[in-house]
């Protein structure tokens with residue numbers, strides 16, 4: 001599953017989880033309301049004997065079934081929307097059973113529709129509405145209901161928690177979901193921006209920053225440098241100690257690069273190649289930063305690896321570069337020079353700059 005669908009699935013699982021408590025609450029109050037309506041009517045319970053066990057089974061079991069269904073399913077979207085359609089259908093069944101009493105029927109229908117709109121917008125509202133109308137027709141055909149629009153005061157009292165508490169429960173769920181979505185969005189952004197092994201920026205995101213910094217510094221005239229960093233003889237490390245040890249070296253180097261100045265922008269450019277933008281730094285400062293970095297890596301204890309060194313190529317931004325990639329290419333040439341001169345060194349071949 002890609003990260004976007006995982007993000008979507010997690011959000012839907014969140015909806016299912018938070019809806020669980022709300023559904024239990026709504027069905028228990030709903031059960032109390034229907035029992036009260038039938039209890040205060042003259043022939044309520046006797047008129048439709050099969051309805052009572054069915055009512056109890058649905059109200060007590062359905063919230064748990066809906067939750068387990070969503071929890072175990074891989075197609076959470078379908079399950080969450082289907083469950084809400086079942087809610088609408090069950091609600092439609094109760095309306096004729098309550099002799100179409102206006103207050104409890106309106107309260108039930110509004111609660112279900114509120115839920116449908118907050119989860120699936122107008123589309124789910126319409127589908128839920130159709131499911132409810134079908135259920136009202138079906139239930140009317142089965143029980144041949146009487147019509148009694150007014151309600152006993154007891155029925156109105158039992159409806160009060162549904163009118164007052166249920167909207168608050170829904171608002172709380174929406175609040176929690178909004179927080180969950182904000183958190184997951186942040187995670188998704190981090191996943192798309194950062195290299196999963198080393199923690200520094202991914203090549204794609206780093207290149208966006210390169211273009212941004214190139215344009216910004218060209219406009220403002222700010223001194224900026226870009227450097228390319230490459231681990232020396234990394235193939236040997238992999239061949240001698242194995243890929244996992246190699247990965248560990250990359251991870252450790254990544255965390256060292258993340259520890260540079262806050263304004264520095266480090267990214268993984270390729271396998272064992274990193275690129276760093278040093279805003280607000282002229283060549284002299286950048287050479288110092290690079291030399292400190294080179295020495296730090298040379299003296300760092302990497303797990304199992306006796307010695308690991310890096311080569312660095314630096315290019316300061318200059319008016320000669322017509323685009324960001326020519327600037328980066330200059331740093332790459334300097335890196336090549338550092339490798340050719342014996343590795344474990346910093347190079348900046350200003351004399352070789354050409355556009």
Ligand SMILES: Nc1nc2c(ncn2[C@@H]2O[C@H](COP(=O)(O)OP(=O)(O)OP(=O)(O)O)[C@@H](O)[C@H]2O)c(=O)[nH]1
Nearest residue numbers: 230231232233234235236238243244246247271272
């Ligand atoms: N462990 C590990 N190795 C990687 C990864 N990405 C690339 N490599 C390895 O990095 C090595 C790069 O080798 P080369 O391009 O020959 O470079 P080098 O051995 O560092 O030699 P110089 O750059 O010339 O000093 C290859 O063996 C790749 O398989 C990774 O994510 N993990």
